[in-house]
Structures are given as C-alpha cells and as structure tokens.
Amino acid sequence: MTPTLEARGLCKSYGGAAVVRGVDISVAPGECFGLLGPNGAGKTTTLKLCLGLIDPDGGSAQLLGLEVPRRAREARAGVGVVPQFDNLDPDFTVEENLVVYARYFGIGARELAPRIPRLLEFAGLAGRADSKIQTLSGGMKRRLTLARALVNEPRLLFMDEPTTGLDPQARHLIWERLRHLTKEGRTLILTTHFMEEAERLCTRLAIMDRGRIVAEGAPRALIAGHIEPQVVEVHGPGLEEWMARARGLAARIERAGETAFCYASDVAPVIGDLRGQRELSYLHRPANLEDVFLKLTGRDLRD
Amino acid sequence: MTRLYLPPTPSLRFVAVWQRHFLVWRKLAIPSILGNLADPLIMLFGLGYGLGAVLGDVSGGSYFAFLAAGFLASSTMYAATFESLFSAFSRMHVQRTWEAIANAPMTLDDVVAGEWVWAASKAFAAGTCMLIVIAIAGYASFPWALAALPAVVLIGLAFAGLGLSINALASGYDFFSYYMTLALTPMMMLSGVFFPVSGLPAPVQAMAAALPLYHGVELVRPLLAGTLPEHALLNLGVLVGYAMAGFYAATVLTRRRLLR
DSSP states (O other): OOOSEEEEEEEEEETTEEEEEEEEEEEOTTOEEEEEOOTTSSHHHHHHHHTTSSOOSEEEEEETTEEETTTHHHHHTTEEEEOSSOOOOTTSBHHHHHHHHHHTTTOOHHHHTTHHHHHHHHTTOTTOTTOBGGGSOHHHHHHHHHHHTTTTOOSEEEEESTTTTOOHHHHHHHHHHHHHHHHTTOEEEEEESOHHHHHHHOSEEEEEETTEEEEEEOHHHHHHHHSOSEEEEEESTTHHHHHHHHGGGSSEEEEETTEEEEEESOOHHHHHHHHTOSSOEEEEEEOOHHHHHHHHHOSSOOO | OGGGGSOOOOOTTHHHHHHHHHHHHHHTHHHHHHHHHHHHHHHHHHHHHHHHHHHOEETTEEHHHHHHHHHHHHHHHHHHHHIIIIIHHIIIIISOHHHHHHHSSOOHHHHHHHHHHHHHHHHHHHHHHHHHHHHHTTOOOTTGGGGHHHHHHHHHHHHHHHHHHHHHHOSSTHHHHHIIIIIIHHHHHHTTSSSOGGGSOHHHHHHHTTOHHHHHHHHHHHHHHTSOOTTHHHHHHHHHHHHHHHHHHHHHHHHHHHOO
C-alpha cells in the first residue's frame, strides 16, 4: 500500500539553529501515528514540513503521494488540519465557520449543506448551528475545530496537540471522537506530550527530541524494547541514604526531584527492602510510556 | 530562498478570502460605513464652508470643491490603510485566521491577494459614499465624475499594498502609528488635498510628484469638475506602479514573516 505520508531526511533550521535534523516518517493508510516529544523538540515544525507549509532545508516529503511543498496545494485538498491554537472565526456562528472554511477547499454552500448536520452531530454541537463562537466552551471549540477539519472529508488528519488545555472530560470526549475517525478508516497523525493520549490512541509512535526521532514503534513494543517492565517509585525522608544502599537491588535507579524510580524485571528485592522502611512510601506499577519517554529524552526541564 | 522573491501567483481561490471578509463586514456594515465617513465629512463641511468663506476661490473654483476632491482621495487612502493595517493584523496575528486559511488548499499568495483586493474594495465603498455626498452637495459634475471611481479603486489598491507591506513588518498595533504619522500625514499635506501644490517650493513639489496620493488627487479633482486630467496617463501609471510594487512587496514580506 502507498504510504499516506512519506518523509525522508527532513531538515529545517531557523537562524542557524537546527530545529528538525533529519526526520524520516512513513505512515500507512488507517494508522494513528503519534509524534511525541518535549516542548521544542521540533514536532510542530515537522508537521508544517509534512503539510508543505514551509520549505525544508533538506530532505523530501510526499503527502498522499504528492511531492510537497511543490504540490502542497493539491495534497492539502485531501487533508484536514487541527492546529495547536484555536483559530475559529470569532465573528461567525458555528455553522458559518464551517461554510466559510469549506470555501477555501472550493466547496460551495450547496455541496456542504448535507454534510453540516453530520459534522455538527459529530462535534456534539447539534442544535448549536447558530451559536456564537464566544459562547462555546473550550471543549466545544476544539470539537468544532475538529469538525471544521472534516469539511472536505479528508482521508488524512493532522492534529497538533489536539487536547492541550482541555479538562479531563473534554479530553476523553475528543479521544472518543478520534477513535471514531480511525474506525471510519481515516489516517490520523498527531503530536502530543500526553503519554496517556499517545498510549490510548496511537497504533504507532515516534519519540522526538532535539529535532530527531529517537525511537519508533507500537506503544507496547516501545515499552518492551526500551525499559525494564516493572517500576517502583519511592519517596519520603531518608531517600538519599536508602538510594545509596539500594543500588544493587534494581537494574536501574533514577532520581527525579523527590522521587526515586527503580526499574527491574523483578522488583521483589526492592519491595522486600522497602517493607522494612517506615518513613519511605512506595508505589509498584508496570512500566509505561512515560518511563520510556523520560529515559529517552531525559528528565531535565525543557522550555 | 529564491522562492521568497518569486512574483505572486495567487489562484482564483483568493475570492474565498474576500468572501470571508465580506461576510464579516455585512454584519456591521452600517456602523462601519458611518465610522469611515464621519471624520472626512465633518472635516469637509467644516473646513470647506468655514475656510472657504475666508479663502474665496482656489485654483479657479470654490474651496469646498477643491477640498471635496482632496478628501475623496484621502478618505479612500485611509480606508484602504486601516483595513490593511489594523484589520489585517488582527486576522494575521491575533485571530490566526491566515494560519487557518493556509492549512486549507490555499497559499499565502492567495491570502495576501484576498486581503489586497478586499482592502481596496472597502476603500472603494468609502470613496463611493464620499462621491455620493459630494454629488448631493452639488460639487460633482456628471458623467465625468463617475470616471473618478476607477481612480478610487487604484488609490485603494496602491495603499492596500503599502499597508499590507507595513503589516507584514509590524510587531504590534503601535507600529502602525509610525506609518500613519510619519508617512501618511505628511503625504496628505504634500499631495494637494488642502491647498494647491503649486504654491510650494520647487524641490517640495518634486517630492510631491513621487507620492501616490498626489497622483490620486491629480486624477480625481479635474474629473469631479468635469474635465479630463492633464496628465492622466502619468497619474494612472504611477498609481498602477505603486499598486503592483506594493502587492509584490506585501507578498514577499508576508512570506518572509510566515513561511519560515
């Protein structure tokens, strides 16, 4: 099957600072592909390069089989985009937002009319066609932005941090809608820094750091391939002394702030030792994507 | 990098951008037109009758007629400028409307072309309203006065292009007051809006002859009086030149700002 998106060796610098440094991405039809990375990793720039919105300094990309940026206009006719920041038209109603946006795709009001009830239904905004944008909640705006990205019935959707800034209820509703889209056979490409989002939604992930892809695979395979399966988190007074003693008990012990993370295939020795410690609290859990992410991208704060 | 300087290649889809702005404008058309017209009309009637009584005739006609032609050109200039500075900046920067459009199968060239034609359309609406008021006041000689309308379109395109270029360089709304105060206000003084340029020293006259508003006024004034402008082709040429150069500069500067 022809990939929906194929990017090879994409590079982009701004004023001498390399933001994207040789990124390869291949996304097959029907996949939900996640681009994960800390702030400033180059995720948004990578998306813009893939959409043909900016010119790469090196490398090439094909979107829906068309070379971008050269044929970006044609390619984007079959693509929907949910941007990181809301850019709905505040002067328009919900329905007007859809009608006006469709015109940018050359879709007239008559062609769009039968799609509008479906799009509003999808966004959970049925009956709100004439509402002003200012009266919508953050979650509603996001869902309308998602519906707006579907006016052209795209095969492929790009989403830049689709749930950033939403409360948990609104986030779950968006996830449910996105799963619905993948069930319809659409291809999804999203960036996120929410591990839960990536783990729940994505069939395949690439972790990006400092302009490069540092790991790639299905969420479970990434966890299995990059990290010990069991984790014990330890915190409390006397942590320092305990860590000094516990070195040999786990394959790897890392500290982040006030918590020690002990990684091992068998954590029984760690837990056995901790049972004797009154001051220290601990939590035993299976390793997750966040552990992989932090291992690969480090625990330093990014701005 | 050379792609940055290629001539603009907008598609016809730029009309969708124009339509968007038109739909917004339609919602607040009446206050918008009144707002655009109130200032030049108050100035025109105040100065035209007030100063006119003191000055008597200017350049072989009433001062009101003289000023009416000047204000027709300058209010067109200001309408195009406001739209291409403040309104375009909120769409580009504050509301991120341009970004939304660029995610569709549209290019930045389409967006700039849509803004350019739209700002000129609003300027045309402002100029037409001015012309109607001038005609009602009895200072427009038809049918020649109708030929002022294409000139109004050109003035609109010229200042829309310049405004969009400034917009692409702006860091915030404050930036625009420099352009308004340091470029447009002196231009209004030098372009024969309030008084004939012929009374100015020769070097200043030469400077005035390089300004787009001057050529706009030179076209509009005789047409309102019912005669053919003396240097119509030169005036048209300069306005077309400003319009084209402005549109090109606006496209390149906007690409430089947003396509990186």
